[in-house]
Amino acid sequence: MTDDDPSRRIAELIARRAGVPPERVRPDARLVDFGLDSVQVTDLVMDLEEAFGFAIPDPDIADLETIGDIGRYVRKRRG
Numbered sequence: 001m002t003d004d005d006p007s008r009r010i011a012e013l014i015a016r017r018a019g020v021p022p023e024r025v026r027p028d029a030r031l032v033d034f035g036l037d038s039v040q041v042t043d044l045v046m047d048l049e050e051a052f053g054f055a056i057p058d059p060d061i062a063d064l065e066t067i068g069d070i071g072r073y074v075r076k077r078r079g
Contacts, residue, residue: 005071005075006052006071006074006075006078007027007067007071008022009051009052010025010048010067010070010071010074011023011025011067013044013047013048013051014031014034014044014067016047017034017036017040017043017044017047018034018035018036018040020034025067026067027066027067027068027071028066028067028068029066029067030065030066030067031044031064031065031066031067032065041061045061048070048074052074052077052078054077054078056073060073
C-alpha cells in the first residue's frame with residue numbers, strides 16, 4: 001500500500017466501529033456483513049469525512065456497499 005492508498009485507514013475506521021480486528025476488513029466485505037446499523041453507518045460516514053477531509057453527500061452513501069467501494073470513492077474524491 002502506498003501513502004495515497006486509503007485502504008488501511010478505512011479498515012481501521014470500520015474495524016473500530018464494528019468491533020472487529022482490522023484484518024477482517026477485506027475489500028470484498030460488505031458493510032452489512034459487520035452488522036452495522038443505520039446509526040453506526042452514519043457515524044462511520046462522519047469518521048470517513050473527518051479522516052479524509054471531505055463531505056460525503058447522502059446520495060453517494062447508498063453506493064458504498066463494500067469496503068472496496070469506499071476505497072475507490074475516497075481515491076476518486078482525492079483526485
